[in-house]
Amino acid sequence: MKNTVEVPLAKKQPKELKIHSDVRIDNYYWLNDRENPEVIDYLNSENDYTKQMMSHTEDFQNALFEEMKGRIKEDDSTVPYKLNGYWYITKYEKGKDYPVYIRKKELLTAPEEILFDCNEMAKDFSYFNLGSIAISPDNILACFSTDTVSRRQYTIQIKNLVTGEVYPDKILNTTGSATWANDNKTLFYSMKDEVTLRSHKIFKHKLHSGTKNDELVFHEKDETYNTFVYKSKSRKYIIIGSSSTLTSEYRILNADTPDDAFKIFQKRLRELDYSIAHYKDHFYIIANSDGATNFKLLKVNETQTQKEFWEDVIPHRDHVLIEDIEIFKDYLVVNERENGLNKLRIMSWNGTEDYYLPFNSETYSTYIGNNPDFDSEVLRYGFNSLTSPSAVIDYNFYTKQSEIKKEQEVLGNDFNKNDYESKRIWATARDGVNVPISIVYKKGIQLNGENPLLLYAYGSYGSTTDPSFSTIRLSLLNRGFIYAIAHVRGGEYLGREWYENGKLLSKLNTFYDYIDCSKFLIEQKYTSNKHLYAYGGSAGGLLMGAIINMNPELYNGVLAAVPFVDVVTTMLDDTIPLTTGEYDEWGNPNQLEYYKYMKSYSPYDNVQEKEYPNMLVTTGLYDSQVQYWEPAKWVAKLRDLKKDSNKLLLHVNMDSGHGGASGRFESIKEVALEYAFLLDLEGIHC
Template identity: 70%
Template sequence: MKKEIPVPILAKKPTKLEKHGDVRIDNYYWLNDRENSEVIAYLEAENAYNDAMTAHTKDFQKDLFEEIKGRIKEDDSSVPYKLNGYWYIKKYEEGKDYPIHTRRKGSLDAPEEILFDVNEMAKDYSYYKLSGISISPNNKLVAYGVDTVSRRQYVIHIKNLETGEIYKERIENTTGSATWAADNKTLFYANKDEQTLRSEKIYKHKLGDEVANDVVVFHEEDETYITFVYKTKSKKYLVIGSYSTLTMEYRILEADTPDGEFRVFQERVRGLEYSISHYKDHFYVMSNKDKATNFKLSKTPENNTGKEHWEDIIPHRAAVLLEDIEIFKDFFVLSERDNGLNKIRIIRWDGKEDYYLPFDNETYTANTSVNVDFDTETLRYTYNSMTTPASVIDFNMVTKTKEVKKEQEVLGGKFDKNNYTSERLWATSSDGTKIPMSVMYRKGIKKDGTNPVFQYAYGSYGSTIDPYFSSARLSLLDRGFIFVLAHVRGGEYLGRNWYEDGKLMHKKNTFTDFIDCSKYLIEQKYTSAKHLYASGGSAGGLLMGAISNMNPELYNGIIASVPFVDVITTMLDDSIPLTTGEYDEWGNPNEKEYYEYMKSYSPYDNVETKEYPNMLVTTGLHDSQVQYWEPAKWVAKLRELKTDNRILLLHTDMEAGHGGASGRFESLKEVAEEYAFLLDLENIKE
């Protein structure tokens, strides 16, 4: 007789939450206290329950982990890039979790200089993240950020690359990145608010001075904005940026006068989004000025930067989204998106040439890569598709010849891209909109409704998940799964309006789009409700929470990673990191209209007494973006109200935060855990 595994029971401690005359009773609000031993005990009880419920898959998880890891080239290195006379390379060694950062002076045959061996640096920590490597203009110093907690609060250190000495300065509570002035001794960095983690102040630090004496050069007082600092690719200007969801503002200062005053480039105007690049005696401005929803490119003189001086050079196009600009000595390169597909457009400054790189697929991703060298004819870009591993390609913009510098190796001897196929499908949503999906599967699959489908989406912040190759995903495809990436509204796959139509009072379009994609896959016999699985993380975890309430009958299983599921309570608490800056994305629930709309879809507030799919929910105790108590409360409420006996698991990583484990192989254990959950539900044991 099978032994029953006791389900964790959480005490109800009702908290009355009232807003706009509406009262919500939250029985699990008390989980919002990571110092409470009762809270920790509950999370550990859920972890123990998860371990017990998945004990029969532990060996399979290990096998999957080794299988996924076995496809990765362990002794690997990045394609070198040249910066200020040095070639920089990041490499990995067999059996090691972290990278080694190196450089060579002048030529790739020069002696190797090790900047950082992160394996050595990380050996005493369960979590370690090195970020924001910034080399001084004279190549002698490097500033870098370190996070050992996974809350994205970095300590900046400075290292002398000639002597190896790490200076005594410890600049705490930063974003991790720092920018050097031209004098090799002045650093600018962004400091975070201790509680909300909003980067709100730009400081200036002089080498050798006490950090306590650092000078605030800019304070972003509006709580809906965050601030950052960088240097233009031309090296002439230091730039302080401030942005909210809808509005941008920049300040500029010549890099050789670090003690001067930053001046406003174009003051903030609500709804005006712009970004700036410098070339010769002009700035090039990508903006949505004059209702340019999909953005346009203008230029303006260095000494007259207000918007009244912006002169359009690439006009707004209703069907093409302008995403980025890369500036070189003789060319500028535009990243565009047309009908969902990436386009790379190359234009000579003298106007003699204007052409696109040719791509011939419907489910590919192409992006400009590391292009730090200004005086070069070479554009570096990356290309991959769902069936084609990632390549790094150098393209000569003059001769129009290309050289593949590196193609991702898939080890193990079993991968042949000719065994797989990809396609783009279009579902029709409930409001008549066509929703694109990128789909991949092994050739030979029959569309008879019996195939397991893994359907993934994100759908927020205008963030576009392009169709990409994943060697880990092969472990599902080779066992008969179909992978579907749903390009739902809330991203920018089909342009800026695609984003606008999936936020604020249109947020529910994200959820109904995903559901309509699921229905289409079932109607077209790609799968059936018995074999359909949905997955999403963070804001994509909100999507998972919403669909589980709206149409639970469509899914056999759902994986919700670090899910943002307690929308109203979080958005009403401006002490929680990142909240105030999100009002333009979700709405401000202090306004009744937004409160009522959020309440109508917030997953935690809409859990009902009914049947739910099998579910795996993951979180991190130190998560700074979606606090651990959101998924924990949600799972507790589901346990209380759901009427089925399907699996419901909560796994809290007691060491990590939003991004999960820090080592390159540790994170694969999380993938193996998720895949084992899906395969077990399909009764696939090996």
């Protein structure tokens, strides 16, 4: 169809941004004001434009939505887990968007107690999220948190589970996380800075004391750190953690004596990153101490916790990353990663057993599941792959038997796992490094360069995108798309060094890896530049912005979700949430070296007068992680400078934040828009 729709053009209002004797002109800085009616009008005009440009796909979007929704079992529930005498279950009811949290005393056949019905709680809000639930040790009280704006500023309240009464006290502007001391009346929680949203204070709340009397027990004054609080699985300790990108520190307190002072476990040392778990009279520590780049496991007596007393349990290995541990009364479970693949290692405390659970695929994901019961005889873990639906599995330490407690049910008649193929291939980056790509497609495709291919990547913060199953993705695979994940540097797929080589002054490796994976997929005839589509969100949206500035000719279309694209301006503004804590990831642009490097790749600063691919950019007005004005400014600048007639669409969710719409199915409508955008570019409309 011909484009007769008026393209929204943001007015230019030049603002001079000067530092290090360098001047940048930002014509769209004025969009940084969600209270300005003119800004809201502009965002609405972008939404109207997107709606009109995609109007010919509306029926298709609705069909995609119903198709994706139709694969999901609506009347569903989680596998029950037991904690402190109760079985806990989360269930979904047909036709309802939100979960219902229930429990049963001692036996699964016991009557159910409804703890929280989120459908009732959400009915007066356009956005709703129940953040967390913490049950008191005597099982009578539940501390719970809610967010009705989508800026991840949670309100904590307390409910009496016996009477049903919700106490009047409301604790505002928290992270949503809280934990009970063992006296059933003392609660520890983390508070956010109202401007930056950095979690910076831990308070102690006494039941029925009023929030004005809450005691500040810890203040994290370093703006590059966040703080949090939790209880050890052994239930003996309340633990306060402080962490930055590179460094961590913990404080411990006996949960039986909540009015005592916290004791520092090991004071922070620059680039000493560690975490702790308690077992009997020892703490077990995952740490990168003494050059252990991929971390090692140590232990220390609970009475002398300083680093000089730490003893090796599992020494450092160059090619094995220790990611996590789970402690049980008789066994220790270690989550390791080798050559990109997850491994679950089972070790008995008495030293007689040490082995790995077997997994045979190269495109699978496994993880330690919900195991709150210290005395349990089984390990609950999750498993899925690009072709196999998610399964919750209980492995019995003593019988060595595994039981699938639940496998994700895919409704409808358009999925048979034997119809799909997945594998891992390796591209060679320009510096000679091999970069893995996980790939899935429907069997029978021909490698003739004509296949549409969606290439996803993230590549920051050491966050690893493991290959996992998606019922929603089937709507692409069943229409001939190949789906691939580029495990680029900046993630931790191949260990800690893989992350270190994709951050700070090595950040360009992330972008180069993605581009070189794209070229490899084209060279190997999986696709061509007429059929290759790029997809990334948040820091992965930064990746999208960088690669289209560098090599726009490789891609027919791009999906950029909540993209972090105005890197220099954001990292220079320490009032914006997350900024100061990001210095160890991106660098501090107040220092000239980092400023120049950051400016060299910042997508917004490098938009040029040239041709760009078709693009759909999404954001949320209340996003606290990547502010809406970054993608809005980026789109405005692209509109002004690009020299093509390709589509450039901005969709702003006016009710949500970083995670998109709330509710079980509302978010699928946004995916339906994205998929319709891709499929429309391929001429596929059914």
